[in-house]
Amino acid sequence: MAVPQRLKLLSANIQAGSSTRRYSDYATRSWSHLLPVGNKRGMLDTIARLAGRHDIVGLQEADPGSWRSGFTNQTHYLAERGGFDYWTHQPNRRVGQFASSANGLLSKFEPLDIEVHPLPGRINGRGVLIARFGEGEDGLTIAVAHLSLGAQSRAAQLSFIAELLADSPHAVLMGDFNCTVDRPEMATLFRQTRLQPPASLVHTFPSWKPQKAIDHILVSDALGCRDMQAFPAAFSDHLALSVELDVPAAALKR
Template sequence: MVNHRLSLSDFLLALPDADKAKNQINLISFNIQVGIQTAAYHHYLTRSWQHLWPHKQRTPTLDRIADILRHFDIAALQEADGGSWRSNFINQVEHLADKAKFPHWFQQTNRNIRPIAKHSNGLLSRLEPHQVEYHKLPGLLPGRGAMVMKIGRTDPLVIIVLHLALGAKTQAAQLGYIQTLVEGARHVVIMGDLNNHADHLLSNTPLAKLNFHSVDPLLHTFPSWQPQRGLDHILVSDSIQINKVAVLDTPISDHLPIAMQIQLPSKIIL
């Protein structure tokens, strides 16, 4: 049986050598659960107070996450805190960018519960973007957004960071919005906690209208202590070659991160 869950070191060792390394990009998507370590279902109850209250272990946990992120070129983060009471007013996206030595970082706060919490997504990049856009996604309740980063001016690489709603109907509406954003783009990467399995997303939502790679259904990321569901994804358009993809066996949050190395067409200039 193929091992779909690897340690970080094994994933890095398994990356192929390509002739044109400048067009290789290492990607990671990680729902970090605001730095809360969850290793069992009962922790959702016993550690729930950490969603509202500071905890001394939160920063060391973020530093462990940064040690993982530093091996990648682009990182998508979900459930980060933008700097509030519960995080000791530390912007977790900025903290991770600093610790992992990313020169470019972007944060989108989608739900601001002052002063307790600032629910945010994050995007870290070693590649300088040409443009970054922030979009609010449709839904009955506010609090979901998308960040769109374009790298390169001509025929750009488009990176989209998402954390979708839970309901399938709302997910479809949110992905319909995304579909309109990327119409005409040829090289697209969608990264994030998409709260559904890849086969459903690629067959039964507006993503079916786009030319994305199918994804291995055994890439399970949730829950981190006994993964049974594939909720976290990196989806790429068919113009992009996937060199390696795996779930990283690094149980820090309640989700495991998903990592991928892609090979861009040689004609793309980043």
């Protein structure tokens, strides 16, 4: 039997490289989320240093190249600065003519296949990005999602994701869920897939005084999981979440 390979994962809502250090910043610095101002490149460089210590990174709220980011595809930028050979992104939401938002994936291993799916919801603009590594029973599926604020929309989104991951024995779902794992809408996901609630909760929001565990890395029961920690993603309003996994060696190819 092949020895499992250790893998380090990171999930980070990077808030498009903007800075939020207190609740009042949502009002007083709202312009920074729409305009190409502030030290966004410096923020991205800080995030790249954190990301580079990991093997696979899932991003939420990465700007795909709109005016507010100086037309920088932030997922591509982080891939280059963090030392990742493979990257992909899923643009989801456009805010007027000024800003866009995307899910992103950075990987030091070559994915076999990439899928992107829009998620259902009352308001369009949410999605799930799925990368598959390896084939057959030893294959690894990594999904990155950013769920809605409303419980009804989240329920529909989690049901949709559950269908996509139902047949994956080695699966990971990570992202900004905008809810805790004990919410009723999460039950469908755990019932229809092999994903498990985390053994311990790590508070990630708000980043300056974490009180809520709403960012998650959910792992199927066939994968070993340890050392879940939260780290600052520059000055995003979410902390980034890191975990170590034992995955089938056949699933990963550099």
